[in-house]
Amino acid sequence: EQQSSENYDFAFKILSIGDSGVGKTSLIASFISAFSQYSAPTIGVDFKIKFLTVGGKRLKLTIWDTAGQERFRTLTSSYYRGAHGIIFAYDVTRRETFTNLSDVWAKEVELYSTNQDCVKILVGNKIDRESERAVSKEEGIELAKELGCTFIECSAKTGQNVQQCFEDLSLKIMEVPSLLEKGSIGGKGDILKPKPENPVAPPPPPVGGCCV
Ligand code: GDP
Numbered sequence: 001e002q003q004s005s006e007n008y009d010f011a012f013k014i015l016s017i018g019d020s021g022v023g024k025t026s027l028i029a030s031f032i033s034a035f036s037q038y039s040a041p042t043i044g045v046d047f048k049i050k051f052l053t054v055g056g057k058r059l060k061l062t063i064w065d066t067a068g069q070e071r072f073r074t075l076t077s078s079y080y081r082g083a084h085g086i087i088f089a090y091d092v093t094r095r096e097t098f099t100n101l102s103d104v105w106a107k108e109v110e111l112y113s114t115n116q117d118c119v120k121i122l123v124g125n126k127i128d129r130e131s132e133r134a135v136s137k138e139e140g141i142e143l144a145k146e147l148g149c150t151f152i153e154c155s156a157k158t159g160q161n162v163q164q165c166f167e168d169l170s171l172k173i174m175e176v177p178s179l180l181e182k183g184s185i186g187g188k189g190d191i192l193k194p195k196p197e198n199p200v201a202p203p204p205p206p207v208g209g210c211c212v
């Protein structure tokens, strides 16, 4: 598949949050490595860029990962700012990572997210470790309802449902007119559009006027 830094219909910012060790970085790595990619240099938080076609649209996903700050729950508002989609990740074998999503992370998002329409997906990771499962699929579905998320279970290790996770989230974002408008090329939210002379440059720090 042709990869181009110039040719896309929409640019979306995706965040991953959840306890340390649930597999956020692995999930992103698994998704990214399924196709060709390039990584941006680390700027405190790390982000990866991936182009994909969903629903007939060419998308540029900028996927933000923490550099371990989630361990100390010190993610700042700039991490959340302008997000189109948020991945709430837990480990199906560690129950506290599941309960912390509603006890800790959903509250953080509520506090910091500048965008009310932001689309969320609840992701139960490590389903390859079925014998150690501590959270049932039904409980996942239930929490997703409470948090207003879609839901998927996956394994970053085997790659099961990883592509699906990002495609589902992207499709949901495209169903929200205000997000679509802000993710348009040259639109208010297209803060990540690379300069032609330096297509792999990291984005400028988010500015207030660009908030989604
Ligand atoms: P993060 O702290 O949320 O970014 O989690 P990491 O991606 O660093 O993963 C934490 C640990 O879980 C690492 O040892 C990974 O290899 C492991 N891991 C991540 N995803 C999976 C998975 O789907 N299945 C299994 N069995 N291990 C996983």
Ligand code: MG
Binding pocket: 024, 025, 026, 065, 066, 068
């Ligand atoms: Mg990580």
